[in-house]
Amino acid sequence: MISLRKVWTVAERDLRIFLQYKFLLIMRAAWFLAQIALFGLIVNKMLNPEVQLTVGGNYYNFYAAGLIIAMLYSTAVFIGYDIYEEADHGVIEYLLSVPVSRKELVLGRSIGGGLRSFIYVSPMLLFVLYIIGVTNPLQFLVAFFSLFLFAFGVAGFSITLAVSIKSSDGFDILLGVLDALIIRLSTTLYPIAYMPSYYADIARFNPLTFAADLFRWGTGIESTLLTPPAVAVFGIVMFFSVFTFLGIILHERRLEGGSWQ
């Protein structure tokens, strides 16, 4: 039986830890500012007018919405680094000794990892909503709650990778490469219609595509190029379920024994 109180205790601990990374948070905020105030503005002028129409009238809005998803992904994934930090300092052994089951531990970490990224992204999310506006609050609420699941799923994904690899260098490199590929092979930066078919086929099943398109739908960006919302919600629920489940299984089996490098 999973105790929600214990799950929350674990999640709360991860939230507190996150606040210690103030320089990391400043760095990510600087990245967001540079993207939205420099890259986004200039690229918006670089595009064909036809593209502007197909993305719902304004590429800048389309891009700003995608940036939020990229930010959510890159901050939620950070929980994996925490696991290595804890392994390095022997905190994992301590965590295993507290009266919290492994399932509660990994569930709490997934929720904590997702929740803290959401809290961090919130001011930027509000800024983007100010730029884009929200036309249908109900649609927005559906998208907003799905994004919670997305953030929890990303945290579960990061935990799954961290406990599978058990090498901080390997994890760092794999995450860097994945970060480069998963964002570029999704609709966070550009619509699927302009991707060559060999990239579009991958992007269609990318959870970032589901999240980005759902968020755009939630804000009322009207583009025929977006993934249908029902498909996007289904994709996010699947992503969350698979990686939370995998995270729990692997966390239980691999946390003890073997060496962390």
Place this chain on the structure above:
Amino acid sequence: MAVKAIMHVIERDFRYFFRYKWWIAGMISMNLADLLIMAVVYTGMVTREITQQYVSYFVFFAPGLTITALFAAAFMIGREVNMEVRREISHYMLSLPIKRWELAIGRVLAGGFRGLVYMTPLLITTLTITYLFANIVPSALHLFVIIIALLFISIGTSGLSISLAISTMSFEKYITARSVVYYVLFFCSTVFYPIDLVRNALPQTLVVVAEYNPLSCATDMSRSFLLGYPPFTFFMLLDIAIFGLIFALVAILAYMKVTQK
């Protein structure tokens, strides 16, 4: 004798660089993802003016890729210098029969040469792309000028990164400062977009930054020799040389001062 001592320092830093082979592999994959995914997708989205001037966005971005790679690799020396100062490894280095100024010059040059070596396969990729798509083969003189300019950029970047690294003992502050410098220099340059678009989209102050930005000058100089546009001007070479010399000098003086403490 000074040359021999400086060569020893450079050799040491090169050995360290190749220890990060997985990091290098990860970084190359990220650089290639920018070219082979992001630039390919944007190719189908940009205005006709870019296609008319530069064949395609993919071809336009190819010289920018070289600069991105060069900058990232040359900047890495700062991370090592910051770590050495924090852990007082620099004290051990001062015990070696090498003069302080030889050590300082060696570190700055090593950072520069590392950037150049890392960038070489990507420059070859760029040359292949411009030959295949624009049917332009640069003359030996043009190629020589490009390599010399890139060396200056690399040395200047190495100097900039060492200056930042020794201006603070905190690693977090260093990586935050590095990120801010990185984002401003890259997104406020012509690496990703032509200068005309920057003029249309950004306020005058940032346009001036973009025009005088050595990364803009190096990228546009490569484009002028490899794609025939924009036209080459001596200002580009002058700007690059000034950047390289100033930051190399600042880094040498700062490094000598910090090792005297």
